Amino acid sequence: MSYPAILDADHVAEAAALVRRYYLPLGGNTNPRTGTRFDDWAGGGDHPSVADRITADDLVAVSFLSVDIKGRAAIGLLEKHAKEINELLQQIPVDLDLWDADIDALNSPDSPASQLWHVLRGGKYGRWGIGPTRASKIMARKRPRLIPIYDSVVRPLMGLDHSGGQWTTWHAALNDESGLPARLEVIRRAAEAPANISALRVMDIVLWMHGIELGLEPVNDDDDVVGAEN
Numbered sequence: 001m002s003y004p005a006i007l008d009a010d011h012v013a014e015a016a017a018l019v020r021r022y023y024l025p026l027g028g029n030t031n032p033r034t035g036t037r038f039d040d041w042a043g044g045g046d047h048p049s050v051a052d053r054i055t056a057d058d059l060v061a062v063s064f065l066s067v068d069i070k071g072r073a074a075i076g077l078l079e080k081h082a083k084e085i086n087e088l089l090q091q092i093p094v095d096l097d098l099w100d101a102d103i104d105a106l107n108s109p110d111s112p113a114s115q116l117w118h119v120l121r122g123g124k125y126g127r128w129g130i131g132p133t134r135a136s137k138i139m140a141r142k143r144p145r146l147i148p149i150y151d152s153v154v155r156p157l158m159g160l161d162h163s164g165g166q167w168t169t170w171h172a173a174l175n176d177e178s179g180l181p182a183r184l185e186v187i188r189r190a191a192e193a194p195a196n197i198s199a200l201r202v203m204d205i206v207l208w209m210h211g212i213e214l215g216l217e218p219v220n221d222d223d224d225v226v227g228a229e230n
Helices: 009-023 056-063 071-080 082-090 103-107 112-121 132-142 166-174 180-191 199-213
Strands: none
Touching: 009 180, 009 199, 056 071, 056 132, 071 082, 082 112, 103 112, 103 166, 112 132, 132 199, 166 180, 180 199
């Protein structure tokens, strides 16, 4: 099995309970976690009107997942390098699920997704404070069906040492003939979570909540050594 037992067929009810708890108000507060607005803020990052460009609303949505985008990076993403980012996003399908993707093509250094990752990380224009966690959250906002969220909590649960090869690991988990993609939808429905969240987002929430229960510590950005990133 290429994923933790919390996602197997024997733990659907437990996984659904984690997702349900994620969407409940925190403690005595009447407000839910800010992360519950990541997917639908301003209509979603993959809405047809904004799917092929990074917007200020996308950066706000990313902040709901407890990271921020520094000023230099924000200017680069929203203005200075916007044309290049637009062109790359136009080449990345909005309606493609990770398990249906050609993983070798996706991982190719020349693929639009890999090039966008490289741009976001600052590998092309100089480091600007976007590590793999921030980069994955921006890409997951724009392509929620294709790009998973990577952070210090889900990383060890997926058996990853760093962000390199992460898309291959997730792709393998979703294609191991265990029926995980369909089970993620069962978990979403059982949790009564929003219908618009992707299977990858359901998986991320289950893993994150499970990891927090296990005592894994979230960090602001789980950066890698240069050369180890995806």
